[in-house]
Amino acid sequence: MKLQQMIDLVQKHHPDLGVNEIIHLLNQASDEFCSRTLMLDEATQFSTVANQRYYGLKESIIEIKSVDKTDSDGNTQEIARLVGRPEYRDLT
Amino acid sequence: MPSYNTIYHKQTKQYVWWTERDSIGIALMDPLTSVKNRFSSIDEVQTITIFYHKKADHFNTLDSAQSAMTEQSELPTQFHQYLVDKTIQLGYELKPDEINKAMYFERKFEKGIKEGKAFKNRGRVTGMRTVIQHGM
Numbered sequence: 001m002k003l004q005q006m007i008d009l010v011q012k013h014h015p016d017l018g019v020n021e022i023i024h025l026l027n028q029a030s031d032e033f034c035s036r037t038l039m040l041d042e043a044t045q046f047s048t049v050a051n052q053r054y055y056g057l058k059e060s061i062i063e064i065k066s067v068d069k070t071d072s073d074g075n076t077q078e079i080a081r082l083v084g085r086p087e088y089r090d091l092t
Numbered sequence: 093m094p095s096y097n098t099i100y101h102k103q104t105k106q107y108v109w110w111t112e113r114d115s116i117g118i119a120l121m122d123p124l125t126s127v128k129n130r131f132s133s134i135d136e137v138q139t140i141t142i143f144y145h146k147k148a149d150h151f152n153t154l155d156s157a158q159s160a161m162t163e164q165s166e167l168p169t170q171f172h173q174y175l176v177d178k179t180i181q182l183g184y185e186l187k188p189d190e191i192n193k194a195m196y197f198e199r200k201f202e203k204g205i206k207e208g209k210a211f212k213n214r215g216r217v218t219g220m221r222t223v224i225q226h227g228m
Contacts, residue, residue, distance in 0.1 A: 001172035003151050004161035009176045014183040020153045022179060027150040029178035029201070030165060037208035038145040040166060045141045053133040054115040055140070062145045064116070067109045070139040079118065082108035086119065086131040 035062055053090050107134075116142065168211070174204025 003023070010022050017025075034040055046055060057064075070076045108121045108131075118140060119131040148166040152159040165172055181197035184190050 001164065001169060001176075002161065003163045006172065006176050006179070007161075010179050010183065013180045017183055020155065022183075023151050023153045025179040025182045026175055028182065029175045030148045030150070030167070032178065033167065033171065033175060033201075033205065033208060034145075034147040036205050037212055039168075039171075039208050039212045040146050040148060041143070042146045043141055043143045045139055048118065048134045048136075048138045048140060050135050050137065051133045053119055053131075054112070054117050056115050057111070057142075058146075060147045060149070061142075062147055064109075064111065065143045065145065067116070067118070067143070068141040069107055069118075070141065072136070072138070076141075077107075079107045079109050082110040082117075082121065085110050085112050085117070088128050088131070090119075090131070090133065 038062065041065075171204055171208055171211075174201050174208075177201045177204065 003026075006026060007019055007022050010025075011017065014022075044058070048055075067079045067081075068076050069079050104124055105120065105122045108119060110117050119133055121131055123130060151163050151165075165175060167175070177197045177200040181194045181201060184194035184197065
């Protein structure tokens with residue numbers, strides 16, 4: 001269903017709502033649907049930087065399922081999840 | 093005589109990840125060293141692949157350069173109507189005298205959530221499924 005059709009359906013009930021307001025509400029509905037059903041999966045790749053410990057996560061990520069590391073020889077291994085965090089902080 | 097060196101590398105020293113401050117931390121953990129030096133950052137370029145559940149991309153509002161009324165949600169089409177139902181519900185919640193109508197559309201959305209979870213669990217596969225055992 002295209003965005004215009006969705007807006008038309010909503011405006012049958014709420015003719016007083018503006019288009020931007022409806023789009024914001026549709027986005028809110030979509031976020032809730034995705035967070036509760038965990039329907040959409042995706043994978044993303046990046047290269048590490050020497051001695052950098054933290055890498056920013058995209059806002060759209062709800063839950064990380066697993067993380068793999070591939071070395072320069074092409075060997076891939078799954079990385080274990082650490083429960084908690086290191087006692088000594090390193091902000092790099 | 094077992095090789096303790098091999099055991100040391102395979103059993104104890106390992107890469108780990110965790111999340112903190114909207115970031116992912118990746119380090120090499122060596123539990124046999126002091127607490128202060130237990131974690132060390134990766135010192136060479138490696139490729140990291142993150143697998144995750146995500147939110148659908150947002151529709152652009154009219155004030156955005158990319159706005160287009162032909163946009164479609166990333167969700168499978170059979171669930172698009174539930175987004176409309178939720179939006180109608182939220183619209184009625186803005187009007188105190190019509191708030192009882194919101195409950196009807198909330199029920200429709202909840203039905204969509206239930207169907208969405210079932211769709212996700214089936215994994216678009218029918219019939220017998222293979223169960224993979226982890227941690228063996």
